[in-house]
Amino acid sequence: MEKIEHEIVTVYILWLRQIKRHFRSKSRLFMSVFQPILFLIAFGFGFKNMYAQAGQGNYIDFLVPGIVAMSVVFSAMFSGIEVISDKQFGFLKETLVAPISRFSIILGRTLGGATVAMIQGILVLLISLMIGFNLVSVFGLLPALLFMFLIALSFTAFGTSLATFFTDMHAFPVIINVIVMPMFFLSGALFPLEGLPSGFAKVLNFNPLTYGVDGLRGSLIGTFHHTIGFDFLVLGVLVICLLALGSWLFSRIEG
């Protein structure tokens, strides 16, 4: 019993550390909101008329869920990558030699990172509402938060898994440009999934983020491409697989 309690407070203190660090880094707070809002304004207002002329309705409403997903994904990846900076600054060793299980370490880190990413996503959503985003109903917020959390968890675990392979922060831009950017652009965050060329659509269906964006969009504006159950299932399985992968890779780290 005492042992379990010890592991739980360990998860909590690791979670708290991520939150504190996040709110202390003003530049990071700013950047992780700035970029999504820039995308929202540039694409949203840029394509608004074209989208309406094509008979598709309000592009801003369509785009916001995609941009919220983007801010969650980028913040989550960044939290994962923090493992590299902890390696570089030596702090990782402090946790690795402590009498706690590796699983508690990765769980605390992942929950902390996911919480931070959620906060960023919620901030972007609030700003979107101020810009003129029309929420279909307040009841949609609950499943939307759930999808945000699943996206956040899976990408924090994904980032952590990748981070175990690298030893310095220079890898970070490479990971973002080669892996995260394509996943974002090929997820239906920016355009509807209907009527795409079939080969292209296959690529999108293979991308797990597609289901995250669809689930989030369906919850917020009421139009799903897949179904809420299917989106939830895909993300749920993804989270479990990535958490397992992350824990396994993390447990193999040697100082």
Place this chain on the structure above:
Amino acid sequence: MIRVNNLTKKFDDFTAVDNISFEVKKGTVFAFLGPNGAGKSTTIKMLVTLLKPSSGQLAINGFNVLEESAKTRDSLGIVFQDYSLDEELTAYENMYFHSVIYGVPKKERKDKIDKLLKLVDLSDRKNDLVKEFSGGMKRRLEIARGLLHEPNVLFLDEPTLGLDPQTRNHIWDYIKKLNREKALTVFFTTHYMEEAERYADKIAIIDHGKIVAEGTLTELKNKTNAHNLEEAFLSLTGYDIRDENISSIEKMRMQRQRWKK
């Protein structure tokens, strides 16, 4: 307190630690010396459960290091060669984090942290972020942190590297005090021979992964006909300049690159 039998660590074809054995008795100060790349840090990493040995047995405080890693970790305080603090947290937060993950009871945490911060003269800076600290302050904080959970053995990997003589003396006075009063066992590495002369009860010298000499200061001096430890050290390990030590992480990276080709 520490018992090492036939310990070996190989990285690919490179043998970093080659079949070494030694023992450190409870309440003694043990200096582990050697040129760069001799295998000091690799040995410490195996003792503190960060690296798995290729072969051999390790026991600390009666626990089998390889099989009872959680209990072993409970008994250890560690100050690494490079800093291992969270610079975005304050001194107090770093200490508090440590007290939680080492299971210090909640009621005792604040008192213990305050007491130790006072001992290393950091009380008035406890709410400052660590990134604003000088090297000496970080070291003092790390030593305080390493002692927070009242370990049986304190490992210090070049703890005074880059510190001025004032700070070095201050840190050592404190460690010796704990060693005397609480029978704390201390295992340390250093390149400052006078530190080993002054503070160690026993000294082992490692080179090319093998222990080339072990004993008290007097024994080592007599064995090599030297006037001081530096002469003894040089006569045992030679005068060649060694390549800089590369970390095991770097070694892993090199292995991975080789594997990719």
